[in-house]
Amino acid sequence: MNPHIVGLVMVLPLAFGMVFCATGCQSHSPGPEAQSVRSPLSGKKILMVIAPKQFRDEELFVPREYFLVRGATVTVASSATGQIRGMLGRTFSPDAKLADVSAADFDAVVFVGGAGAEAYFDDPVAHKLARDADAGGKVLGAICIAPAILANAGVLKGQSVTAFASVREILIAGGARVMDSSCVREGMIVTADGPAAAEEFAADVAKALTSN
Numbered sequence: 001m002n003p004h005i006v007g008l009v010m011v012l013p014l015a016f017g018m019v020f021c022a023t024g025c026q027s028h029s030p031g032p033e034a035q036s037v038r039s040p041l042s043g044k045k046i047l048m049v050i051a052p053k054q055f056r057d058e059e060l061f062v063p064r065e066y067f068l069v070r071g072a073t074v075t076v077a078s079s080a081t082g083q084i085r086g087m088l089g090r091t092f093s094p095d096a097k098l099a100d101v102s103a104a105d106f107d108a109v110v111f112v113g114g115a116g117a118e119a120y121f122d123d124p125v126a127h128k129l130a131r132d133a134d135a136g137g138k139v140l141g142a143i144c145i146a147p148a149i150l151a152n153a154g155v156l157k158g159q160s161v162t163a164f165a166s167v168r169e170i171l172i173a174g175g176a177r178v179m180d181s182s183c184v185r186e187g188m189i190v191t192a193d194g195p196a197a198a199e200e201f202a203a204d205v206a207k208a209l210t211s212n
Helices: 001-021 032-038 056-071 115-120 125-134 147-153 165-173 195-209
Strands: 045-049 073-078 108-111 139-144 185-186 189-192
Touching: 045 056, 056 073, 056 195, 108 125, 108 147, 108 195, 115 147, 115 195, 125 139, 125 147, 139 195, 147 165, 147 189, 185 195, 189 195
Parallel strands: 045 073, 045 108, 108 139, 139 189
Antiparallel strands: 185 189
16 A cells, blocks of 8 residues: 555544544533532532431431532531430431531521431520521521421511421411411522421522522
């Protein structure tokens, strides 16, 4: 075969590869718009409050993961320190002590449910945190029995909310309108009735954060 033809056959695939990479490879690097779509909570700071024992596992881990993958910074606080065991056996070590956090430092405050959340029903520190978040125009969330904390803090008067069935009378006594729904968002307050609604709850908290 003519050596000139051999050389041309060898060069053509290399040239084609260089052209392809110069055009097609660039599409794999997302621009600022794509990054913002994937990180809608970028720059948002969320405080999640768990019980000193027996928090409900899904109500912490599902929303926390939902917030993190969308770019939020998540801090978990509790009145207890060290490893806390959830109702289903998973454990978590809080990032901060409940008494040391301030609603002013966060865009959202979320109370996680589970049997142990009853420890905050009459807790003045938890009540102050809820009232400060409400007064500061923060997103305020609670799931399962945790909406009772908000009711006892006095921030649910006239609000449409939901909660686990066992605490709905507490919500009514606190002046709330209890809805028969898995998740309710009214303004900056988001409530949900239990672990099955954990992802829906997280999505509504995110919507409230991005609607500001």
